Amino acid sequence: MDLYRSHVLICAGTGCTASGSLSIFDVINEEIAKNGIQKEIKVVKTGCFGLCEVGPIMIVYPEGAFYSRIKADDIPEIVSEHLVKGRVVKRLLYHDSIAQDDTIKSLNEVGFYKKQMRIALRNCGFIDPENIEEYIAVDGYSALGKVLSEMTPNEVIETIKASGLRGRGGAGFSTGVKWGFAAYAPGDIKYVCCNGDEGDPGAFMDRSILEGDPHSVLEAMAIAGYSIGSEQGYIYVRAEYPIAIKRLTIAIAQARQYGLLGKDIFGSGFNFDVELRLGAGAFVCGEETALMASIEGRRGEPRPRPPFPAIKGVFGEPTLLNNVETYVNIPSIILNGPEWFASIGTQKSHGTKVFALGGNINNTGLLEIPMGTTLREIVYDVGGGIPGDKKFKAAQTGGPSGGCIPAAHLDIPIDYESLESLGSMMGSGGMIVMDENTCMVDIARFFLDFTVDESCGKCPPCRIGTKRMLEILNRITEGKGKSGDLEKLQTLASTIKAASLCGLGQTAPNPVLSTLRYFKDEYEAHIDQKVCVAGTCKALLRFIIIPEKCKSCAICAKACPVDAISGERKKPYLIDQVKCIKCGVCLEKCPFDAIVKR
Amino acid sequence: MKSLKELEEIRNRTLDSVGLRKDRSSGARVVVGMGTCGIASGARGILLSFIEEARVRNITDMTVVQTGCIGACRLEPMAEVFMPGSEKVTYVNLTSEKVRRIISEHIVNGKSVDEYTIGSSVGDTAKQGGI
Numbered sequence: 088m089d090l091y092r093s094h095v096l097i098c099a100g101t102g103c104t105a106s107g108s109l110s111i112f113d114v115i116n117e118e119i120a121k122n123g124i125q126k127e128i129k130v131v132k133t134g135c136f137g138l139c140e141v142g143p144i145m146i147v148y149p150e151g152a153f154y155s156r157i158k159a160d161d162i163p164e165i166v167s168e169h170l171v172k173g174r175v176v177k178r179l180l181y182h183d184s185i186a187q188d189d190t191i192k193s194l195n196e197v198g199f200y201k202k203q204m205r206i207a208l209r210n211c212g213f214i215d216p217e218n219i220e221e222y223i224a225v226d227g228y229s230a231l232g233k234v235l236s237e238m239t240p241n242e243v244i245e246t247i248k249a250s251g252l253r254g255r256g257g258a259g260f261s262t263g264v265k266w267g268f269a270a271y272a273p274g275d276i277k278y279v280c281c282n283g284d285e286g287d288p289g290a291f292m293d294r295s296i297l298e299g300d301p302h303s304v305l306e307a308m309a310i311a312g313y314s315i316g317s318e319q320g321y322i323y324v325r326a327e328y329p330i331a332i333k334r335l336t337i338a339i340a341q342a343r344q345y346g347l348l349g350k351d352i353f354g355s356g357f358n359f360d361v362e363l364r365l366g367a368g369a370f371v372c373g374e375e376t377a378l379m380a381s382i383e384g385r386r387g388e389p390r391p392r393p394p395f396p397a398i399k400g401v402f403g404e405p406t407l408l409n410n411v412e413t414y415v416n417i418p419s420i421i422l423n424g425p426e427w428f429a430s431i432g433t434q435k436s437h438g439t440k441v442f443a444l445g446g447n448i449n450n451t452g453l454l455e456i457p458m459g460t461t462l463r464e465i466v467y468d469v470g471g472g473i474p475g476d477k478k479f480k481a482a483q484t485g486g487p488s489g490g491c492i493p494a495a496h497l498d499i500p501i502d503y504e505s506l507e508s509l510g511s512m513m514g515s516g517g518m519i520v521m522d523e524n525t526c527m528v529d530i531a532r533f534f535l536d537f538t539v540d541e542s543c544g545k546c547p548p549c550r551i552g553t554k555r556m557l558e559i560l561n562r563i564t565e566g567k568g569k570s571g572d573l574e575k576l577q578t579l580a581s582t583i584k585a586a587s588l589c590g591l592g593q594t595a596p597n598p599v600l601s602t603l604r605y606f607k608d609e610y611e612a613h614i615d616q617k618v619c620v621a622g623t624c625k626a627l628l629r630f631i632i633i634p635e636k637c638k639s640c641a642i643c644a645k646a647c648p649v650d651a652i653s654g655e656r657k658k659p660y661l662i663d664q665v666k667c668i669k670c671g672v673c674l675e676k677c678p679f680d681a682i683v684k685r
Numbered sequence: 686m687k688s689l690k691e692l693e694e695i696r697n698r699t700l701d702s703v704g705l706r707k708d709r710s711s712g713a714r715v716v717v718g719m720g721t722c723g724i725a726s727g728a729r730g731i732l733l734s735f736i737e738e739a740r741v742r743n744i745t746d747m748t749v750v751q752t753g754c755i756g757a758c759r760l761e762p763m764a765e766v767f768m769p770g771s772e773k774v775t776y777v778n779l780t781s782e783k784v785r786r787i788i789s790e791h792i793v794n795g796k797s798v799d800e801y802t803i804g805s806s807v808g809d810t811a812k813q814g815g816i
Binding site: 129149173 | 696698719732736737751
């Protein structure tokens with residue numbers, strides 16, 4: 088392999104691809120050829136760097152220059168100035184990567200990366216995911232080699248147990264114990280499955296890992312196969328993740344070609360192969376029994392447990408099912424030892440957790456922090472705070488199954504137990520930050536609307552119960568709430584939680600319960616005073632012209648799309664509340680700040 | 686893949702390919718002067734020689750970067766070699782043969798090749814004290 092003096096890494100994750108990184112890849116190769124330096128510079132497409140907010144992202148080594156929001160038009164300048172003449176184009180660098188003395192900060196010093204610790208994302212944005220040799224260069228497949236040549240299946244399971252790794256899909260069950268169940272279950276044929284059916288709104292951790300480091304998932308599944316005595320793995324991934332599917336397909340083909348999947352791996356006599364199964368994007372298929380039904384080609388519906396998948400899973404055989412992020416931790420644990428992993432994080436939650444940060448936050452993106460990092464550090468240090476310096480109101484974790492954490496608990500160290508004690512949950516890692524202008528009733532309504540859509544309909548508590556809850560929430564946000572509504576919501580919620588068949592229904596009321604716990608006053612204001620404090624619920628809003636401030640300029644009347652504003656010279660104008668559609672245009676246009684939202 | 690040895694071979698072969706993508710403080714740093722003067726007197730060939738020679742000798746922690754005019758245009762092509770913990774050494778009037786010796790004596794063995802340095806070529810720039 089040739090040595091180059093400079094490597095140009097271009098993010099080819101979904102986020103940066105959507106903002107045009109692939110065309111930048113083509114343009115930069117053209118420009119490099121034009122300048123005749125193709126022997127000196129290597130251009131690599133990598134997985135996600137995490138800072139999706141400022142994409143497309145490009146990092147140039149050895150300087151470590153972090154270019155953000157680059158356009159194809161910037162490329163000739165970067166090539167001729169930086170790559171040919173060696174002068175970094177500071178104008179195009181990510182603003183936080185320039186130190187006060189005008190030098191380039193190392194990536195670990197940039198605010199977004201400073202508090203992060205990358206285990207699951209160790210190779211994302213570092214290697215070319217479509218090149219197995221780059222994965223091997225960063226110790227790829229050596230954990231599998233070690234396991235097959237030096238360890239018994241039982242030793243592997245004990246190692247995973249000792250590391251304290253817990254399921255990253257959300258529930259947090261001990262991974263080692265789960266492997267043990269599958270290993271000791273009687274049966275000649277067993278299966279290893281990977282849950283890549285990432286369904287929470289706003290979550291994209293698994294997608295980024297599958298796109299940026301597909302081989303680590305394959306390696307971990309092979310290790311799992313050896314440990315429980317399985318020769319066949321299935322990765323269940325959403326069809327709406329085309330880049331992840333493409334890279335996985337390439338990775339599987341390469342691993343087979345190199346003999347790292349298939350027969351007699353490392354001459355140990357161990358056989359293992361992996362197939363992809365594409366899901367059509369149903370939220371319920373992230374539930375383990377529904378997912379396995381879907382792998383078999385049946386309708387994605389859950390079934391009662393027990394029997395658990397470890398006893399009776401795919402095709403009725405013992406099955407091990409783990410989430411994508413859980414798997415990618417495995418090779419690192421094998422190579423670095425369980426003590427290393429157990430030393431990271433809090434007492435009961437070891438290691439790191441990947442979060443997809445979104446909502447009202449400056450650094451939208453993908454991050455990985457040690458367990459025990461506080462919510463405040465995530466929001467203000469890694470996340471870079473809230474746009475417009477607005478006040479933090481709450482963070483929602485765990486998606487439609489989780490809950491929200493209010494500002495009073497900003498200093499809580501994030502781990503499985505602490506989040507549960509607050510009525511939320513770790514979940515798969517979606518984290519939505521909300522500022523003071525967010526209506527908590529509306530948020531609860533949004534998540535319930537999602538679960539009503541995604542309920543498979545098999546059991547009545549979930550199918551009918553969530554629908555009734557949504558109707559009540561719709562009424563409240565439309566200003567038609569009645570006294571007794573909150574009690575009814577509570578009763579419905581506890582019934583649905585107790586009686587639903589699967590995790591989807593059992594957790595569906597959580598967003599409502601948690602907002603009721605911390606923001607009951609907002610619910611009451613909606614019902615009793617018909618007021619939405621955050622100013623989000625349109626039906627409860629009124630746009631009013633303050634007569635003393637109105638100069639009768641008629642700008643608002645001209646701007647109003649429905650002619651709801653009228654008036655005459657030298658008299659204050661008036662808004663017809665019946666005609667008004669609450670679009671807010673008048674408020675934006677008024678030069679005298681005479682219009683207010685109430 | 687039939688043995689761990691095979692995996693190790695691939696890893697050794699490919700390690701260089703990703704070694705560059707790290708913030709580093711160890712290893713030699715070679716800065717080649719590539720202003721108009723440097724380029725005109727063949728600095729690009731010198732830059733490539735450094736890379737090529739590092740590859741031949743399997744040096745993985747060396748960084749080669751470019752800079753603008755170093756100031757003594759008549760002595761181009763020039764390069765500065767920074768070894769961790771010691772003063773920089775400026776080499777002048779470079780050729781591919783000189784580069785090979787610099788790599789083997791200075792970068793591998795830590796002893797600068799004094800006869801190629803700016804100090805041994807009489808010049809007014811050296812008296813300015815800046816170089």
